[in-house]
Structure formats: C-alpha cells, structure tokens
Amino acid sequence: MSALIRGIGTLLSLEGAWKKSGRFVQTEDLGLISKAALLMDQGRLLWVGPEKKLKSALANLPRQYQKVTREWDVQGKTVLPGWIDGHTHLVYGGQRWDEFELRCQGVSYQEIARQGGGILSTVKATRAATKQSLKEISQKRVDEFLRQGVTTLEIKSGYALDLKGEIKQLEVARSLEGPQIITTFLGAHAKPPEFETHESYLQFLSEKVLPQIQKKKLADRVDIFIEKNFFEGEMAKNYLRRAQDLGFSLVVHADQLSLSGGTQIAVELGALSADHVIQLGPVEIQRLAQSETVAMLLPLADLYMKCEYPPARELIDHGACVALATDYNPGSCPSMDLSLVGLLARLYMKMSLPEVIAAWTVGAAKALALRDRGSLLAGFRADLQVVDLDWRGLFYQTGTSPVTQAFVGGKSMPL
Ligand code: NIG
Ligand code: FE
Numbered sequence: 416m417s418a419l420i421r422g423i424g425t426l427l428s429l430e431g432a433w434k435k436s437g438r439f440v441q442t443e444d445l446g447l448i449s450k451a452a453l454l455m456d457q458g459r460l461l462w463v464g465p466e467k468k469l470k471s472a473l474a475n476l477p478r479q480y481q482k483v484t485r486e487w488d489v490q491g492k493t494v495l496p497g498w499i500d501g502h503t504h505l506v507y508g509g510q511r512w513d514e515f516e517l518r519c520q521g522v523s524y525q526e527i528a529r530q531g532g533g534i535l536s537t538v539k540a541t542r543a544a545t546k547q548s549l550k551e552i553s554q555k556r557v558d559e560f561l562r563q564g565v566t567t568l569e570i571k572s573g574y575a576l577d578l579k580g581e582i583k584q585l586e587v588a589r590s591l592e593g594p595q596i597i598t599t600f601l602g603a604h605a606k607p608p609e610f611e612t613h614e615s616y617l618q619f620l621s622e623k624v625l626p627q628i629q630k631k632k633l634a635d636r637v638d639i640f641i642e643k644n645f646f647e648g649e650m651a652k653n654y655l656r657r658a659q660d661l662g663f664s665l666v667v668h669a670d671q672l673s674l675s676g677g678t679q680i681a682v683e684l685g686a687l688s689a690d691h692v693i694q695l696g697p698v699e700i701q702r703l704a705q706s707e708t709v710a711m712l713l714p715l716a717d718l719y720m721k722c723e724y725p726p727a728r729e730l731i732d733h734g735a736c737v738a739l740a741t742d743y744n745p746g747s748c749p750s751m752d753l754s755l756v757g758l759l760a761r762l763y764m765k766m767s768l769p770e771v772i773a774a775w776t777v778g779a780a781k782a783l784a785l786r787d788r789g790s791l792l793a794g795f796r797a798d799l800q801v802v803d804l805d806w807r808g809l810f811y812q813t814g815t816s817p818v819t820q821a822f823v824g825g826k827s828m829p830l
Pocket of ligand 2: 502
C-alpha cells in the first residue's frame with residue numbers, strides 16, 4: 416500500500432543541496448523535477464520522480480507498496496520539503512507591547528532590561544501562567560507556523576529560569592501538535608533575580624536542573640546566551656562541557672550584540688549551530704565556515720532590534736552551511752513570518768533564492784541533527800508542503816502564505 420501525490424507542476428527535492436551538506440548551494444542543487452509525482456508509505460517517501468515514470472517506479476517497488484490506496488492530484492502546484500524553523504522561543508506568557516512602544520520612542524533593549532523589563536518581564540509572566548493556559552496560547556502559535564508550511568519546529572525553554580518553570584515550559588512544548596517539535600533547554604538565557612552572579616546560576620543549572628531535564632527526557636539540546644556581562648568565557652564553556660558530558664547536543668546564542676567569543680566556543684565544542692552570529696570578524700567567519708557548526712541566521716530579530724544583519728555572504732562564500740529561522744519570541748522578534756525572514760536574507764544579506772530555500776530546509780535539518788528530512792529523497796520523512804506558487808515567487812511577496820497543504824510524516828494536516 417502506498418499514497419500518491421501527482422499532478423505536481425514542479426517538485427524541489429533539494430537533492431544536490433543535501434549531498435553538499437548545505438554548502439555552496441546553486442540553482443541546480445534544488446533538484447527541480449517538472450511534472451512530478453511522489454509515493455509514500457508509513458510516513459516515509461518511497462519514490463520521487465517524473466510522473467511519466469510512475470508506472471514503472473510502482474512496478475519496481477516491493478509488492479506490498481504497489482497498490483495505491485490514497486491519491487492527491489495537486490493540479491500543477493509546487494511541492495517542496497516542509498520548512499524547518501530551528502530557532503524559536505514560542506512557549507511564553509504575557510506580552511511586551513508596552514516595552515516595544517518604549518523602544519520605538521528610542522529607549523534601548525538593554526536599558527529596558529536594566530529596568531527589570533525585557534526577558535525578565537516575560538519570566539514573571541511565564542512563571543505565573545498555568546500549564547493549560549500556556550498550552551492553549553502556544554498551540555495557536557504552532558498552528559500559525561504549520562499554515563506557513565513548517566513541518567519541524569524547534570522550541571526553547573528559558574522564560575522561567577527555575578526548575579519547576581523550565582520543566583513546565585518544556586512539557587508544554589512537547590505536548591504541542593502539528594509540526595514535529597524539537598525542544599531545547601535554554602535555562603542559561605538570563606540570570607534570574609534570585610541569584611547574585613551568573614556563575615552561581617550556571618552552577619545551579621549544572622547541578623540541579625540539567626540532570627532533571629535529562630532524566631525526564633525533556634530535551635536533547637542545551638542552548639546558552641553568550642554575551643559580554645551575561646554568560647561568557649570560561650563559565651559558559653564549563654557549563655556547556657557539563658551538558659555535553661550528560662549527553663546533550665549544544666547550541667549557542669553567539670555574538671549577537673557584541674563579539675563575545677560565542678562563535679569560537681561553539682566551534683571549539685562542536686555545537687550543532689551558532690545562532691545570530693552578527694558581530695563576526697574574519698577569523699570567526701573562517702572558523703565557523705570550515706566547521707560542522709551551522710550558522711543559524713535570524714534577520715527578522717535583527718530588523719526588530721535595528722541592528723546589523725549577519726555576514727551571510729562572507730559565511731557562504733567561505734563554505735559555511737547556513738540556516739534561517741524566525742527566533743520568534745515576545746521581545747526581539749514577535750513575528751512568525753517566515754517569508755519576511757527570507758525576504759530580508761535576499762534584500763539585505765545578499766543571499767540568493769536557492770540559498771534561502773536550502774537554508775530553510777537542508778541547513779536547518781543539519782542544525783537540528785535530523786538526517787531524515789530537509790530534502791525529498793526516497794527513505795526520507797514525508798514532510799512536505801504544496802504551494803500555489805512557482806518556486807521563483809517564494810520569499811518575494813510577504814504577508815500571505817501560498818501553502819495549500821502540508822504533510823507531516825505522510826499525514827495531510829488541516830491548515
Ligand atoms: O534570541 N538573547 C536573546 N534571546 C532572545 C530574545 C529574548 C527576549 O527578548 O525575550 C533572542 O533574540
Ligand atoms: Fe533566540
């Protein structure tokens with residue numbers, strides 16, 4: 416038994432981009448197949464190719480797959496891998512629109528944080544929120560991502576900064592439905608007021624929190640905000656090493672506001688991704704580009720923060736694997752608009768459209784260490800989107816989603 420999608424105007428398999436590990440992506444790496452079809456079963460792709468070869472492909476499949484039991488004719492639409500958003504802070508309580516108004520009047524993000532606003536105001540609201548209310552509001556946000564074709568969605572904790580609340584955030588994240596959810600423990604997001612120093616808070620996280628997160632299997636990944644006067648240098652490194660010893664993969668919020676060593680630490684410790692990476696010098700660009708650490712770029716946060724955009728062109732030209740993500744959160748990026756992220760990457764970071772498409776698929780899959788998605792190849796997860804738009808029209812118009820259908824693990828999802 417198998418399920419068939421036919422009538423595909425153009426299918427983008429991303430085969431070449433996948434084989435190149437997301438580096439030096441060109442148009443031909445998009446794996447364009449016109450008049451295509453695909454077969455899937457049990458959430459996996461069985462075959463992808465030109466529709467005229469469907470009959471022979473079916474005949475060549477093992478007997479149990481030869482009977483097509485479900486069929487969709489997408490009538491000339493485009494099919495491509497589902498987007499993967501590898502960096503969000505989606506589970507949070509409260510809002511920060513008042514502080515945004517202040518920022519628009521010229522008060523800086525750092526000044527608001529010093530006055531007890533910023534991340535700490537979201538911490539207060541998230542601690543106070545019930546699990547049920549967090550779940551309801553978070554599910555609505557996840558639905559919004561799915562509507563845009565997101566089939567894998569990363570969610571970080573980091574808005575409770577205590578044992579009970581961080582567990583609550585991760586449990587809520589794990590309970591959300593639609594795209595496949597990947598959770599990351601970001602206890603080291605900011606220092607909560609109960610602790611005198613950043614060092615003593617990291618010690619608490621290492622001794623009391625990380626082992627619990629591991630025991631309860633609430634996340635496989637640990638993230639940290641490395642920044643001058645926040646978590647930095649040896650204390651950050653020691654914390655990440657401790658997480659690594661416990662079996663967690665690493666991620667770093669690196670060099671966002673200032674060049675603070677985050678990228679160097681990420682590369683040295685073999686982190687999956689270094690995120691933001693705005694304030695890089697030539698040495699950091701070279702090291703990151705030549706490593707297996709993905710450069711996770713978040714230009715929509717840069718727009719909201721009115722800061723520079725990351726040196727995407729230099730990173731890509733030096734051979735980096737790049738991912739794009741929203742960084743959706745109530746402070747630095749209260750927007751879930753993937754198309755705007757891609758538009759900014761094209762307009763201000765000189766990324767080509769094939770590079771943007773690969774960054775949202777192959778690059779993001781690599782950043783999440785997911786080897787079975789980001790590309791539509793036989794054996795991969797059937798995570799895909801149907802869009803009513805020529806692929807060349809992607810990340811061109813914003814504000815509306817061209818996605819008409821999304822499949823997550825082979826299942827057609829209500830949008
Ligand atoms: O990725 N340090 C950064 N953390 C978030 C912002 C969180 C917030 O303002 O609530 C970021 O930009
Ligand atoms: Fe972030």
